[in-house]
Amino acid sequence: MERNTRQRTAIRQAIADAARPLLPQEILQAAEVEVPGLSLATVYRNLRTLVDDGELLAVTLPGEVARYEIAGAEHHHHFQCLSCQRVFEVHACPGNLASLAPQGFVVERHELTLYGRCTDCSEPARAPGAPKTLRSKSR
Numbered sequence: 001m002e003r004n005t006r007q008r009t010a011i012r013q014a015i016a017d018a019a020r021p022l023l024p025q026e027i028l029q030a031a032e033v034e035v036p037g038l039s040l041a042t043v044y045r046n047l048r049t050l051v052d053d054g055e056l057l058a059v060t061l062p063g064e065v066a067r068y069e070i071a072g073a074e075h076h077h078h079f080q081c082l083s084c085q086r087v088f089e090v091h092a093c094p095g096n097l098a099s100l101a102p103q104g105f106v107v108e109r110h111e112l113t114l115y116g117r118c119t120d121c122s123e124p125a126r127a128p129g130a131p132k133t134l135r136s137k138s139r
């Protein structure tokens with residue numbers, strides 16, 4: 001396979017496998033297994049192309065670097081873990097939020113982000129965000 005195609009495929013696959021929006025750095029870590037020598041600059045360049053081609057969407061949460069997800073998913077929302085900072089998809093929506101807008105305003109779209117702790121970070125046995133090895137060491 002041509003190198004450029006291989007890069008694009010590996011990047012798209014990394015995001016599809018994760019099933020959540022990934023940071024360029026996370027994409028690099030997953031994709032360089034398939035494409036040794038892949039650089040962050042190359043990941044960024046491919047991400048731009050994939051977004052331009054409509055294959056990926058940028059997910060930009062307030063105050064965060066853009067993450068990337070596969071385009072074409074149904075309307076959904078996101079959950080950010082305050083401990084590990086990962087972003088997950090939320091396949092639910094409270095529905096029509098237009099009534100929250102001031103009288104006479106027209107709502108065209110909404111975004112909604114939940115914040116909290118993911119299952120990996122909410123285990124009661126260890127402090128939020130602590131590395132997994134801490135648990136065995138601490139007795």
Ligand SMILES: [Zn+2]
Binds near residue numbers: 082084086117118121
């Ligand atoms: Zn987490």
Ligand SMILES: [Zn+2]
Binds near residue numbers: 077092112
């Ligand atoms: Zn919604």
